[in-house]
Amino acid sequence: MHTFTLPDIGEGLVEAEIVSWLVAEGDPVGLDEPLVEVETDKTVVVMPAPVAGIVVRHGAEAGETIAVGAVLAVIDDGSGSSESDDAGSAPTETDDLRERVEEDPPLVGSFGSGSTILGPRTQGSGESGNPVLALPLVRKLARDQGVDLAALTGTGPNGRITRADIMGAVEQKADVAVPASVPHQPSRVVVASSDSEVVPMTKLRRTIADRMSRSWAEIPRVTTFDDVDATRLLQARKALSLRHGQNVTLEALVVKAVVPVLGEFPEFNATVSGDEIILHRRFHIAVAVDTPNGLMVPVVHDAGELTVLEIAGEIMRLSAGASDRSLAADDLSGGTFTVSNIGAVGGGHGTPIVPLGTTAILSVGRARDSAVVRGEAVVVAPMMPLSLSYDHRVIDGALGRKFMARLMENLAEPALFLV
Template sequence: MAELKEARVPDIGGSKDVPVIELLVKVGDAVKKDQGLVTLESDKATMEVPAPFAGIVRELKLKVGDEVAEGALVAMIEAIDATTTAAVAAPVAEKPAAPISAPATAPAVPAPVVVSAAASATPANVSSGTRSPPVAFAADGLMPDKVPYASPSVRVFARELGVDLAQLSGSERGGRISKEDVQNFVKKVIAGGAATSAGNGGGLNLLPWPQVDFAKFGAIELQPLSRIKKISGANLHRNWVSIPHVTQFNEADITEMEAFRKKLGEEQKDVKVTPLVFLIKAVVAALKKYPQFNASLDGDNLVLKKYFHIGIAVDTPDGLVVPVLRDCESKGLFELSSELAAISARAREKKLGPAEMQGGCFSISSLGGIGGTAFTPIINAPEVAILGVSKSLTKPVWNGSEFAPRLMLPLSLSYDHRVIDGAAAARFTAYLAQVLGDLRRLLV
C-alpha cells in the first residue's frame, strides 16, 4: 500500500468551532488535488476543505455536525500519482448524478441559474469534469437576503443540471439546500410535478417592466383597458411565447373572383357578399386537402378534426373578438354571408355568447378593408394556424407574353412549427391561391 497522508483543515481565518455541513467524498473515492473533501460553514462564509494531493480516501475523520478549527484532521488519503487517480476517478465522478433517473431530460428544467459570487469561484474539479453552463448574474440576486442557502458544491451541482436554486426550499438545518433537494426537484420536474420558470413567461428571465412617472415629462391621460383587451391581451401573450410561430407569405390572383363577386352583388341585393366568404370556402377546401392544418396538439397526440368551424376576427370598439362560423363546408356563399353579417353585428353590440366563440378549427384575420401589404397574425390556441389577409392591390403580372393588370391579394399564414413544417405551409398557401384564382376548384 502506498503511503497514507493526512488531509487537514487549512487556514480558515482564525475561525473556531466551525461545523461540518456536508461530506463531499466517501471512503474508497479517488480524489484529485484541490478537490473538495468536506464543506464547512462559519457565520461569515461557506467553504470547502480541498484535498492537498491526489489519492484514494482510506479513512474519513469527520462527520456532518462535527465542529472543527484550523489544523483539524479531515481524512487519511493514500497518495498516488495523478495519472492513476484520473483513471480510478473516472467512474466515480459520475456517482453524484446517479440518483437522477433521467438526466438527459435536464433541458426541461429551468434554464440559467443565478448563483452567488462564492459559487462562481468554486474549483471546476468539484464537478464531474464537464464544464458548467454559463451563469447569468443579476444584481438583485446577489444581495445577501436573496442568495439561496446552499454550499458551493451544491451550487455547482444545480448549475450543471440547470436548476434555479431560488425555486427550492432547503430541507437541512436553517433551510440549507442539499444535493438531495436538487435531485428531488429534478425528479418532480421530470414527472411533471413541479413548476419551473419555463411556465412563467416561457422561462424568458425578462427584466421587470420599467416603472416610469410619465407625468413629469408632460400632460397625460389614463385610459383603463377594456375587459376584452385585458382578456385577449393575456391570451395573445400566452400564444406568442408558447407557440413557435412561423409566417408564410403568398399572393392570390383574385381578378376573376372579384368580378364574380360583384356580379353576385348585382343579382342578390338583399345579401352583401364580401371577399371574406370566398376566403372561408377556399380555406375549407385547403383544410380538407391538408388536414394537419385542421388540428390541435394534445400532449403527444395530434387531434385531427373532421368538422370545419372557422373563426373570424372582428374589430370592435372595445377590441378584437373571434366569433366562429360552424359547418362552413355545408353552407353556400349567401348563407355564409348572412351568418357573417349577423355574428359581426352581435360582436360589435357586445351580444356574443361564450358558445359563439368556441370550437374553432382555423381563424381568418382580414385587414383588407383597412390597408397594409402583409403582417404576422398570432395563432389562436389551441388551433395550429391562422390566415392573415391584407388589402388587395392591382399589379402588373406577366402572363407569358405581356404584363397585364391583375388584382393580387396578399396572404399571411402563421403556423405552429411543432405541427407544420415550412414545405407544408408553402403548399397550403399555394393551393389556397389556386382556389381563389379559379373558383371552379371548389367544385372538385
C-alpha cells in the same frame, strides 16, 4: 364590538352573494348560531356567528355581492371596543356550560413538558410582534429596487405590502428616473408622469393581452407570404351579389375557399395537446372582427356545411353581434382555423399570431392593381396579399407551401371551390 369580515370559505374565494339574513339588525345571536346565508360560486352556505351578542349592522343586503375581507356584520358582544378579537375574550355560552361541569376539564394533551409544540420557532424567523407581510415576489422586487419593506405601509389585505406599494416608494425615491434597467424583471415598470396618461386595461383588452402573450410564448409560428391574382374572385363576388341581392363579402368567399384545403391538409385544422395532435373533422372558421372595444373573433360553425351565401349571412350576423356585444358564448368559441381580413382596413401582408388552441391563421390583405408579368407581357391585375402563419411544431415549411399553393389555386379560380 366585533366586526365579522367575510372569510375565504372556499379555496381562493374572492366574493360571495348574500342570500338571506337569518338574524335581523337589532336582534340577538348566540355563539356559532346561524347568522346569514351566502352563496359562493360553488354552493350556498350558512355562516355562523363568531361571537354571541346583538347584531348591530348588516354589511350588505340580501342580493348584494361582497368581497372577501369586507364587513359582513357588526355584532355588539359587550366588549366595548370598536373591533374585538375573535371569540375567547367575550362572555360566551361556554362560560355557562363550564359552570355546569363539576370539575374544570383537564386539557386534552397538554402543551407542557415533553411537548414540542411550543418549542422555538424555526431559527431566524421574523419578529412575531410586527411581521412585515409581503409575498416572496414582492420581497424580491423590493430588494432589486432597494426599497426597505419595514419603512412601508402596506395597502393590501391585512396591511400586506403589494407590488404597487413598492413602485410607489420607488417613484418617491427617484423623481428623476427609475433605475435604468432591472435585469430579469418580468415587465418594465414605467412611472407615469404629467406627460402621460394611465389607462387601465378593459377586461376584453386584458383577455386579448393574455391570449396573445400565451400564444407568443407557446407556439413557435412562421409566416409564409404570397399574392394571388383576384381577378376572377372579384368577378365572382360581384356576380353573386348581383344575382342574390345580398352583399357577398370577400371574406365569405375566402372562408368558402379555405374549407376544402383544410380537408386536404388536416394539420391546419387541428389542436396541439401535449404530445398529441387532435385533427378536427368539422370546420369552425373564426373570423377576426374589429370592434370599438377591440379585436373579437367570432366563429362560423360548420362552415363546410354552408353555402357561400349562408357564410356571408353568418359573418354579417357575427360582426353586428360583436360590435354591440350581443353574441352568445358559443358564437365566440370553438374555432379551428382563423381568417383575418386585414384588407378591410387597408392592410397588405401581416404576421398574424396563431390563436391558442389552433395551428394556423390566414390573413387576407386588400387586392391592389399591380403590374404582373404574364408570358411576355406585363399586365395589370388585382393582386391580393396572403399571409399564412402556422404552428411550426406540427407543420413543416413544405407543407405550409403546399397549403398556400392549393389555396391560391382556389382563390384564382372560384369555380374550383364554388361547387
